[in-house]
Every structure is written in C-alpha cells, then in structure tokens.
Amino acid sequence: MVDEGSDLDRLAAQLDAVEAAMARLDAGTYGTCEQCGEPLTSSALEADVTASRCASCAQTRNDG
Numbered sequence: 521m522v523d524e525g526s527d528l529d530r531l532a533a534q535l536d537a538v539e540a541a542m543a544r545l546d547a548g549t550y551g552t553c554e555q556c557g558e559p560l561t562s563s564a565l566e567a568d569v570t571a572s573r574c575a576s577c578a579q580t581r582n583d584g
C-alpha cells in the first residue's frame with residue numbers, strides 16, 4: 521500500500537509549484553529548465569504547467 525499523505529498536503533504542494541512557476545514568469549525564466557537552461561517543450565508544459573525541469577533533468581533529479 522502507498523501512503524501519499526492527505527489531499528491537503530497534495531494541494532499545498534501544488535500551490536507551492538504554482539507560486540514557483542509564477543515567480544519564474546516574473547523573473548522571465550518560465551519555460552526553461554532550471555537545471556540545464558534548455559527551453560522546455562510545449563508538450564512538457566502542457567503536461568505540467570508548473571514544470572521547471574526538462575524531461576531528462578527531471579529523470580535524473582538528485583534530492584538529498
């Protein structure tokens with residue numbers, strides 16, 4: 521079984537992601553990968569409008 525936390529936690533995480541995306545819009549960096557600087561594809565942004573990393577960087581994330 522998978523315990524992913526409450527819906528509220530998920531909503532809070534989404535809100536964080538949206539606020540981060542809006543900050544990138546302000547900074548003029550929205551739509552580019554924050555890791556490698558490559559422009560994100562429109563399909564990637566359609567799949568997730570708050571995406572901040574390109575597909576290859578998202579796959580190789582190293583949290584912690």
Ligand SMILES: [Zn+2]
Pocket residue numbers: 553554555556557558573574575576577578
């Ligand atoms: Zn990237």
